[in-house]
Amino acid sequence: MTGIKELRYVKGVGPKRADALREAGVEEIDDLLPVMPFRWEDRRAFATVATLVPGGAEATLDLRVVSSKLIRTRRRGFTIFHAVLADATGSVKAIWYNQPYLQRVFAAEARVVVFGRATVDRRTGRDLVLENPDFERIDPGEEETIHTGRIVPIYRKLGSMTSRALRSTIWHVLAAAEEVDVPPILPPAVRAEQGFPTRLEALRATHFPPADASMKALEERRTPAQRALAFEEIFVLQLALAERRRAVERTPRAAHYEIPDALRGKLAKLLPFKLTEAQRRVLLEIKGDLTGPHPMNRLLQGDVGSGKTIVALLSLLVAVENGYQGVLMAPTEILADQHARNVLKLLEGSGSDVKVVVLMGSQKAAAKRRALEDIATGRGQIVIGTHALFEAGVTFRRLGLVVVDEQHRFGVMQRLALAAKGERPDLLVMTATPIPRSLALTLYGDLDLSVIDELPPGRTPIKTVIRFERDRERVYDGVAKEVAAGRQAYVVVPLVEETATSDLKAATAFAEHLGKRVFPKLAVGLLHGRLKPEEKDRVMGDLGRGAIQVLVATTVVEVGVDVPNASVMVVEHAERFGLSQLHQLRGRVGRGAARSYCVLMVGAEAGEVARERLATMEATSDGFKIAERDFELRGPGVLFGTQQHGLSDLQFLAVVLRDPRLIDDARTAARALAADGKAPEILGGLKGSWKTRLQLPGAG
Numbered sequence: 001m002t003g004i005k006e007l008r009y010v011k012g013v014g015p016k017r018a019d020a021l022r023e024a025g026v027e028e029i030d031d032l033l034p035v036m037p038f039r040w041e042d043r044r045a046f047a048t049v050a051t052l053v054p055g056g057a058e059a060t061l062d063l064r065v066v067s068s069k070l071i072r073t074r075r076r077g078f079t080i081f082h083a084v085l086a087d088a089t090g091s092v093k094a095i096w097y098n099q100p101y102l103q104r105v106f107a108a109e110a111r112v113v114v115f116g117r118a119t120v121d122r123r124t125g126r127d128l129v130l131e132n133p134d135f136e137r138i139d140p141g142e143e144e145t146i147h148t149g150r151i152v153p154i155y156r157k158l159g160s161m162t163s164r165a166l167r168s169t170i171w172h173v174l175a176a177a178e179e180v181d182v183p184p185i186l187p188p189a190v191r192a193e194q195g196f197p198t199r200l201e202a203l204r205a206t207h208f209p210p211a212d213a214s215m216k217a218l219e220e221r222r223t224p225a226q227r228a229l230a231f232e233e234i235f236v237l238q239l240a241l242a243e244r245r246r247a248v249e250r251t252p253r254a255a256h257y258e259i260p261d262a263l264r265g266k267l268a269k270l271l272p273f274k275l276t277e278a279q280r281r282v283l284l285e286i287k288g289d290l291t292g293p294h295p296m297n298r299l300l301q302g303d304v305g306s307g308k309t310i311v312a313l314l315s316l317l318v319a320v321e322n323g324y325q326g327v328l329m330a331p332t333e334i335l336a337d338q339h340a341r342n343v344l345k346l347l348e349g350s351g352s353d354v355k356v357v358v359l360m361g362s363q364k365a366a367a368k369r370r371a372l373e374d375i376a377t378g379r380g381q382i383v384i385g386t387h388a389l390f391e392a393g394v395t396f397r398r399l400g401l402v403v404v405d406e407q408h409r410f411g412v413m414q415r416l417a418l419a420a421k422g423e424r425p426d427l428l429v430m431t432a433t434p435i436p437r438s439l440a441l442t443l444y445g446d447l448d449l450s451v452i453d454e455l456p457p458g459r460t461p462i463k464t465v466i467r468f469e470r471d472r473e474r475v476y477d478g479v480a481k482e483v484a485a486g487r488q489a490y491v492v493v494p495l496v497e498e499t500a501t502s503d504l505k506a507a508t509a510f511a512e513h514l515g516k517r518v519f520p521k522l523a524v525g526l527l528h529g530r531l532k533p534e535e536k537d538r539v540m541g542d543l544g545r546g547a548i549q550v551l552v553a554t555t556v557v558e559v560g561v562d563v564p565n566a567s568v569m570v571v572e573h574a575e576r577f578g579l580s581q582l583h584q585l586r587g588r589v590g591r592g593a594a595r596s597y598c599v600l601m602v603g604a605e606a607g608e609v610a611r612e613r614l615a616t617m618e619a620t621s622d623g624f625k626i627a628e629r630d631f632e633l634r635g636p637g638v639l640f641g642t643q644q645h646g647l648s649d650l651q652f653l654a655v656v657l658r659d660p661r662l663i664d665d666a667r668t669a670a671r672a673l674a675a676d677g678k679a680p681e682i683l684g685g686l687k688g689s690w691k692t693r694l695q696l697p698g699a700g
Helices: 014-023 163-175 188-194 199-207 215-219 224-249 261-270 277-290 308-321 333-350 365-377 412-419 437-443 469-484 501-518 533-545 579-586 608-619 623-634 653-657 660-675 679-684
Strands: 039-042 059-072 079-087 090-097 111-116 118-120 128-131 134-138 151-154 297-302 325-329 356-359 382-385 399-404 426-431 448-452 462-468 488-492 524-527 550-553 566-571 596-602
Touching (some): 014 163, 059 090, 188 224, 188 660, 199 224, 224 660, 261 308, 277 297, 277 308, 277 426, 297 308, 566 579, 579 608
Parallel strands (some): 297 426, 297 448, 325 399, 356 382
Antiparallel strands (some): 059 079, 079 090
């Protein structure tokens, strides 16, 4: 089907709304239609004026306009539109604020359908009034409504476009479907085999469900229309991943490695401890990649403390021994600095002369200049840094291996920019955030997957407990006892936004309160993301030396902070965190021989659901089980955050991952078409937001 492509030409949309959508990044029709409701309201059941009670449930009413007037108040620019509406059982007042255009809508004797909750009129103290109800005028010959009298989609605000404006715009686009360009995505044979409705039918039934739709099925995203769109989304994802994998398999290796027994023996002597069976298994998988015919494209998954970093270091040393440079990129300066310290410590103990270079955005000009020169000349053999690594001025002499740590915190294009600094380098991406297997297979189909599912020996179990405000004094006593025994403690406070001044003040005030009122005889420190680099270094140095006994911190301690002497982690308002994030925070303790504790402080406002969710932390220390539970409860976004391009745009990911058969069917269909060489044609025909949505979480 071909037709209208630009939104401004759709009847009922027009230039003004099209411009507002463009400002929000919605250019084409196929940018708009994937903007799904985040919930629906059931406005199907009609009430009468006589049944209204103050403070009762929201109601839908079919009324006629008795009278209306616009009241201009003494407050400059503030108006109140007042209408009297009636049905056969009585009349009711309705008021709207600052909407003078309603004079044109509520003409006398016009038929209107309104949806709202009745309250007592504040001026009279006795009459019922509907304040700012949703409304719709029904003109003669029109019966179908958009905003009332049906299951109504509720959208998140998009730029300046309100939910109501989006609803109206999407309605008009779908109503003009015979004229607009809404091409199918699934090949007809695939759609027929699955028994799905057409794409247009699925979009209509999802945005504006039919009168007999089940609210429960809608909310659980399991209507036939939603399943069809979920399949479509995962099919496209799998098709793109399959094509990407085929491209890698057609790419000849640029770096050539030899890993003789002598090199393996040399590397083994570097280690002050014995590798676990899981680490050895993963290293063999990496060896197979490095000596294979194509560049490595591997995801390494491992729980907190499972020993991924040593696997990465040994892989980097293989590259160095073969004459190549290796780079390790971390998402934060704290984590990059921690990696550099650990690598240097390990190499110094072995007498190795491998040169390690650190490159971070906060470095002073002279230090950065020296680092860039070492990288460009090849003197820097192992390079460790942050986002600064993929800046334009960074050039490598002979880059062979790229390792990306906590890969979900980087966008795909960032990883591509770093990989482009070498000639088809090998790529190893790592994450300490356990990913449910179904999610890993769905999102990382272009990568080979390795899992370290075994912790090194000697790790002390961490006792996790949930505590409430009434227990605070007892919790503080426990912290004081641990410190008195020579240990250290973390207290983590949640910030809504790391850049929010009010939140930062709250964290600072809390640290001052602990230092002055609770632990006046202890050394209390503060660590947050807005500290200057030299201040962070000072705090981390003091913590490592034991000069800070209690560290108040934001979630910057989630990764990269490794202090074996720390034995207590107290998390304030734990209900505000995802389970996977709490598991990461818990992993900051239990790194030494001492018994360690994680205390989850629950705020008074936390409900039963939040407390039940946190009970998972008490029940298990298995990061993969925790991730599965977190995913079930809160969806995939909590595992990856908002920086990961592609994930936040996958509207139906949660649907698909709870239906393994849908995943398997979509993957099978996509791989069959990719194998037949049809992927480029299908992917090339995608329009609108699909282009950006397919900047996928894989390696690129």
